[in-house]
Amino acid sequence: MPADLRQYAPATERNRDFILSILQRVLPERGTVLEIGSGSGEHAVYFAARLPHLTWQPSDRDPAALASIGAWTTHAALPNLQAPLLLDVAADPWPTERADAVLAINVLHYSPWASTPALLAGAARLLPPRGVLYCYGPYRRGGAHTAPSNAQFDLWLKARDPRFGVRDLEAVQEAAQAAGLALEEVIDMPANNLSLVFRRG
Secondary structure: OOOOOOOOOHHHHHHHHHHHHHHHHHOOOOEEEEEEOOOOOHHHHHHHHHOOOEEEEEEEOOHHHHHHHHHHHHHHOOOOEOOOEEOOOOOOOOOOOOOOEEEEEOOHHHOOOOHHHHHHHHHHHHOOOOOEEEEEEOEEEOOEOOOHHHHHHHHHHHHHOOOOOOEEHHHHHHHHHHHOEEEEEEEEEHHHEEEEEEEEO
């Protein structure tokens, strides 16, 4: 029997229903959703199953993540869930030319800062007018962490890779504006995370 390459991320089960409630409200009625940094692939399977009117396109730059996403995709056998794409936000062009919505869940803090403007610019290139970019994760506000746990998490991220870290919401918003994306909503989430909803002008 071949090895099961599916990975499991505990945070997925904790946040997926809260994220889903927002996606059900802000995503389009039809079209393709590009998920950047799909990680284990669990979110892709969960959301694709509950949003059957949308085509779900997972992606990642990490080979181990791509293997896990592919294993989850095969296991789920959902008609609206596509095989994962190798996508590095810093690459130009991206391996897809259009998306009706773009998601980045727990991506910005797990990557160098340069990846943030690259992701925002890439999403803006793909999205149609009024298309949605949804970002989820912890953010600093007004130059300060929103909770002691986020400050500790920031230190943990930087110990893992000095280029990683909890981003300043204002800096992300400024980079989004430069890419032609307007911050429409900031939504408080459990565990001191935020959901950011951007729309292309």
